[in-house]
Amino acid sequence: MENRIKNSVSDQSEKSFQAGFVAIIGKPNAGKSTLMNALVGEKLAIITPKAQTTRHRITGILNGDTYQIVFSDTPGVIRPKYKLQESMMKYVGTAIQDADVIVLVADVDEQFPEEELLSMIPSKKIPVILAMNKSDMSGKEKIDKRIEEISSKIKVQKSYAISALQKKGLEDLLDGILSYVPEGPPYFDQDMLTDRPERFFVAEIIREQIFLKFEEEIPYGTEVSILEFKDLGERVHIEAEIHTERRNHKGILIGKNGAGIKSIGTAAREDIQKLLDKPVHLNLYVRVAEKWKNSPRYLKGFGY
Ligand SMILES: Nc1nc2c(ncn2[C@@H]2O[C@H](COP(=O)(O)OP(=O)(O)O)[C@@H](O)[C@H]2O)c(=O)[nH]1
Ligand SMILES: [Mg+2]
Known part of the structure; x- marks a missing residue:
């Protein structure tokens, strides 16, 4: 990537500016979020070994001297079983609609393809670049x-x-992508890395810890919202709520003598401090939000 940027500098006089939207799509767990983070050089999207970690369309902006690529990391394509997943699939759809280029990420060990994924790719117009990941x-x-x-x-x-994961083959991939990115002025300020606010990433970091620390059902039934985000100058005060779809999950999340919630908080706080580059005070609360994954009201409140 370093080379690419240096090359661009010397080319600057001859080349006009390129700017475009690139949708990163694929099945769950293919490595889409890992790829976007590697391309933009920053951990924006959370990554866990569990499928369907990514629930939103997450923008990562790569600013070169002669180009700006606006990547959209998207949830893995599945057949939706509840309203949350329907929203997730809508994000894939809009990312594709906006795209100048589609990067289809496939896992070399995974059975391919699935109808859901293929049916979302328009049959013409938008160029598709295949990134065979986990090589x-x-x-x-x-x-x-x-x-x-x-x-x-x-x-x-x-x-x-x-x-x-090992950041191999990414320069070539980026060259391939750039060959389809149209000429045009940048869409965003060139020091911008994403269009999402800090509090979005704070909620995602907390959710990542829940995905990493708890088994199956719990992460999938959990959502995080930020109640308060106060920058007090030398430190940031954050209050966040963990919503869980079942009463018994609340007990598990809190854990014996609060051990569960404490371990989520400790790990999340460290990552949030890295993100904000300041000491962070983090208070977490757990609330039951029954059937939130199918409730339009809850989903709207959570930003879906
Ligand atoms: N071995 C290997 N693992 C990878 C690679 N890319 C991603 N992974 C792992 O695959 C899992 C899913 O990655 P993630 O980026 O969250 O996939 P997504 O669901 O497509 O966004 C994580 O455990 C990653 O560490 C890769 O190139 N090689
Ligand atoms: Mg992902």
Whole structure:
């Protein structure tokens, strides 16, 4: 990536500016969020080994000297089972609609394709670049076979074997993307990394800890909202609420003598301090929000 930026500097006089939207799509767990973070060089999207960690469309802006790429990390494509997932799939849809380029992220070890994912990709117009991810886990033969498999099912303009985790193959991928990014002025200020406010990322960091620390049902039934976000100069005071769909989950989240909530808070606070670059005081509360995943009222309140 360093090279790319340096090359751009020397090219600056001949080249006009490029700016565009790139939708990063794929099945759950393919490595979309890892890829976006690696491309923008900052941990914006939360990453956990659990599927469906990403619930929103998250913007990550890569600013080069001669280009601005606005990436949208999206939830993994699934067949929605409840309203929350319907909203999640809508975010994938709008990211695709806005896109100048689609980066389809596939996991080399995953069975592909699924109808849901393919049906969301428009049959023409928007160029599709295939990023065959997790190539650190497989041999060349298998990677090539998978690329061929996918290319036979949808029209792929370019394909690359990458490892988002090890940041391998990303410069080539970026060159490929740039070859389809139109000329035009930047959409955002060139020092902007995202269009989301800090408090959004604070809520995401807390949610990430719940995904990392608890099993199956609990993370999927949990949402986090920020009650208070006060920058007091030398430190930031944050009050956040963890909403859970079941009464017994509340007990599990709080834990014996508050051990559960304490461990979420301690880990989240560390990451929030890194994000805000200031000491943080974090208070967490747990509330039951029955059936929130299917409640339009709750979902609206949570920003879906
Ligand atoms: N081995 C390997 N693991 C990866 C790679 N990219 C992502 N992962 C892992 O795959 C899991 C899902 O990653 P994530 O970015 O959250 O996937 P998403 O659901 O598509 O956003 C995490 O445990 C990542 O660490 C990669 O290139 N190689
Ligand atoms: Mg993700």
